[in-house]
Amino acid sequence: MFKSIEMAPADPILGLSEAFKADTNADKINLGVGVYKDEAGATPVLKCIKSAEAKLVDTETTKGYLPIDGNPAYGQAVRELLFGSNSEIVASARAATSHTPGGTGALRVAGEFIKNVLGVKSIWLSDPSWANHAAVFGAVGLEVKKYPYFDKASNGLDFQGMIEGLKSVGKGEVVLLHGCCHNPTGVDPTVEQWEKIASVVAERGGLPLVDFAYQGFGVGLEEDAAGLRAVAAKNKELLVCSSFSKNFGLYNERVGAFTVVAEDAEAVKKAQSQVKTLIRRIYSNPPAHGGAAVATVLADDALTKQWHDELAEMRERIAKMRQLFVDELNQRGVKLSDAGNQFIVDQCGMFSFSGLTKEQVDVLKKEHSIYIVGSGRINVAGISEKNVGKLCDAIAVVAGAA
Ligand code: PLP
Numbered sequence: 001m002f003k004s005i006e007m008a009p010a011d012p013i014l015g016l017s018e019a020f021k022a023d024t025n026a027d028k029i030n031l032g033v034g035v036y037k038d039e040a041g042a043t044p045v046l047k048c049i050k051s052a053e054a055k056l057v058d059t060e061t062t063k064g065y066l067p068i069d070g071n072p073a074y075g076q077a078v079r080e081l082l083f084g085s086n087s088e089i090v091a092s093a094r095a096a097t098s099h100t101p102g103g104t105g106a107l108r109v110a111g112e113f114i115k116n117v118l119g120v121k122s123i124w125l126s127d128p129s130w131a132n133h134a135a136v137f138g139a140v141g142l143e144v145k146k147y148p149y150f151d152k153a154s155n156g157l158d159f160q161g162m163i164e165g166l167k168s169v170g171k172g173e174v175v176l177l178h179g180c181c182h183n184p185t186g187v188d189p190t191v192e193q194w195e196k197i198a199s200v201v202a203e204r205g206g207l208p209l210v211d212f213a214y215q216g217f218g219v220g221l222e223e224d225a226a227g228l229r230a231v232a233a234k235n236k237e238l239l240v241c242s243s244f245s246k247n248f249g250l251y252n253e254r255v256g257a258f259t260v261v262a263e264d265a266e267a268v269k270k271a272q273s274q275v276k277t278l279i280r281r282i283y284s285n286p287p288a289h290g291g292a293a294v295a296t297v298l299a300d301d302a303l304t305k306q307w308h309d310e311l312a313e314m315r316e317r318i319a320k321m322r323q324l325f326v327d328e329l330n331q332r333g334v335k336l337s338d339a340g341n342q343f344i345v346d347q348c349g350m351f352s353f354s355g356l357t358k359e360q361v362d363v364l365k366k367e368h369s370i371y372i373v374g375s376g377r378i379n380v381a382g383i384s385e386k387n388v389g390k391l392c393d394a395i396a397v398v399a400g401a402a
Contacts, residue, residue, distance in 0.1 A: 012131060013373055020371045028369035029391055031382040034183065034350055036246060036314050039384050046249045048306040052296035066285050068276040070099025074291045077298040078257045081215065082228060082240055089232060093265040096272035098279060099286040101254040103213045103243025104132065109258045109278060110209055110239050111140035114174050117274045120207070123174040128375065130183045133176060150185045155343035155355065157187050163200055171205035177231065179212035180224040181349020184377035188218065188348055194227040198234040208235050213243035216311040217318070218348045236263045244294055246350065247311055253290025318350060321383040328392040334399050354378045360398040368394035
């Protein structure tokens with residue numbers, strides 16, 4: 001039976017990392033996979049996590065199973081990050097959180113909940129969206145529909161198109177919204193635009209699912225939650241998928257969360273009982289370590305302060321690299337859009353939709369050992385003061401400016 005199995009295509013993003021590893025060019029540059037890098041090109045463990053881990057090693061007394069939905073202290077900390085510690089949602093206990101293996105685990109549990117508990121058949125995604133969204137929701141049997149999002153002409157948000165698209169959402173259909181730092185475009189709605197988006201979804205009777213993988217990578221932890229909170233203010237029921245891979249640098253520990261918000265505490269109890277049944281059948285209960293590290297940081301004022309500082313350092317380095325990238329492109333007379341390169345500074349989070357075409361991306365890989373996703377999405381964190389010159393020289397060649 002196994003002999004007739006065909007080779008699966010490599011994952012478009014993780015496959016690129018494999019090709020990068022195999023490249024022997026000492027000056028190779030990886031702007032593919034969405035992992036934060038410091039100036040030296042490393043993805044270090046955050047100091048607050050190192051301290052939390054030391055504490056955990058000292059105090060841990062058992063490797064016994066966690067509850068199906070994880071450690072309750074972790075769930076509480078997640079809800080406070082999402083909605084604010086004084087929020088009505090937290091106070092009235094109408095949200096329940098499950099610790100999931102990463103944000104991807106949260107999305108899969110969300111998909112199962114939508115399809116098998118709610119009986120909903122379709123989900124709306126932004127066009128474009130993170131490639132794995134369609135794959136995860138398709139795998140649970142949901143039909144994937146798309147609403148307009150990116151305006152190629154301005155390299156910004158197609159807000160009118162988005163609102164018109166959302167007006168086609170049917171009652172009970174799920175609408176996935178990126179909480180902040182939209183992947184892959186780096187383009188986010190303003191707070192006023194979020195208010196309108198939240199209202200249209202509510203008017204249509206849609207169920208919002210906010211995918212929140214970059215809290216703190218945009219403007220700040222609180223500011224980045226403004227969109228989610230606007231959606232929650234207008235929609236009594238919603239789902240949130242969190243990932244702490246990026247903002248806590250816990251990529252391989254698989255730390256995420258699935259949060260269900262219901263109209264009241266009684267309704268959420270029932271929903272959560274169903275979520276637990278789903279999880280029991282998929283992975284039974286979550287891995288403990290990464291979630292325990294996050295909960296330890298968030299339970300300690302000094303470690304929380306250190307986390308805020310480390311998060312700001314990552315965010316500020318990315319913003320600095322955006323500006324440097326644009327300055328270096330400008331110096332070489334390269335224009336990535338008719339209006340120039342300023343859009344790259346205006347985009348936010350780790351990614352930039354650079355406007356580079358698939359053909360240009362191919363040449364950058366083959367002839368310059370520069371690895372970028374086929375859509376032209378650049379991981380800005382992969383740029384450094386050391387490699388930006390080489391990067392922009394190569395872009396000048398492929399863009400015809402050199
Ligand atoms: N959602 C978005 C928008 C992402 O960009 C990512 C990761 O790249 C995820 C979810 C998944 O995160 P995790 O690595 O925690 O599974």
